Each structure stands twice: as C-alpha cells, then as structure tokens.
Amino acid sequence: MPVVWAALAILCVICLLNLVLTVAVIRRLREHTELINRRSGQSSGQDEITLPAGARVGDFRVVTGDDRVVTRADLRQGMLVAFFSPRCPACEEHKPAFIRYASGLPGGRDDVIAVLLGSPEELGALREELSGVAQIVTEADVDGEMSTAFGLRGYPGFCLMGQDGVLAAAGFRADVLSESAVL
Structure with a gap:
C-alpha cells in the first residue's frame, strides 16, 4: 500500500x-x-512604416515600367504611392482595398505609383496585377531610391500625397486611404 x-x-x-x-x-x-x-499597428503607430503625415518626401529619381521618369517634383496633391512585396502576406491582404481606391482616383493610373520590392522573377505576377491601376516602379529592397525617400521601414506602405511633396496620410494599412478621403 x-x-x-x-x-x-x-x-x-x-x-x-x-x-x-x-x-x-x-x-x-x-x-x-x-x-x-x-x-502591426493594431494599437497605435499607424504611420511608423513610412515617414509620418506632414513630413516632406526626400529627393528621388526613378523610371517606371512605362519608361517615364518620376521625381519628387512630379508628386501632386491626391497622388497615391504604395509599396508592395510579393513575400508579404499583409500586402496580399491589403491589395484589394488599394486596387479599389486606386481605381476610383480621377486621374486614373497617372495618379498612382506602386513601388514593388523584390527580384524581377518574383515581381512578375504582382506587376501584371497592379499595372492596370498604377505606374510601376521596381526596387530590389527598402534601400531603393523611392523607398529611401519615403522612409520605408517595411511593407505594405500607403502614402497619400499633399502639396509640395508633403505626405497628407501614411500607414501600413489600406484603410488609411479611405480615412484620409473623409478628412
């Protein structure tokens, strides 16, 4: 026992x-x-992924997939600049909202720049999907000219331009775009 x-x-x-x-x-x-x-910004810090709203974008000079040269001087009020990577699950999640918003802009794809980060091989499908609504700029990583000018620290990144190269709204969620439209 x-x-x-x-x-x-x-x-x-x-x-x-x-x-x-x-x-x-x-x-x-x-x-x-x-x-x-x-x-991931669910509590606060929506603008931490890029320069904050009110900051001026740095100088850059890039060439789009349509062979158009784009500089900071070309950024007009209301233009949309977005950063995507094919390796990013959050990019995939926010892409439909981005496409809906970009499709509704009065200037069409002339008012939208999508910066795609990655190797040419992995960007093919993403480039094809977004080229209907945006001018496409490709960069190898976050140290590219536009990524550096916008202070990109991750992706996705969504930036709505104000006047004179100043960001009107910025964040890593596509809802920053619709929230800005209401303002």
Missing part, C-alpha cells in the same frame, strides 16, 4: 508542475500577442 501512496504523490507533483508550466506558457503567449499587435 505505501507504494500506491508514493505513486499517487509523484503523480500529483507531476500534475502541479504541468499546471505551473502551462500557466507560464499562456502568460508568455499573451505578452507575445501584445507585442505583435503593437508592432
């Missing part, structure tokens, strides 16, 4: 240890979830 009591005591200790470890893991997962939500 003492063997049964000893086995039962050991089993209770193991169950208590398991419970303590489970509670610790749950607490840690909550901390990670909070950090992820904060980083």
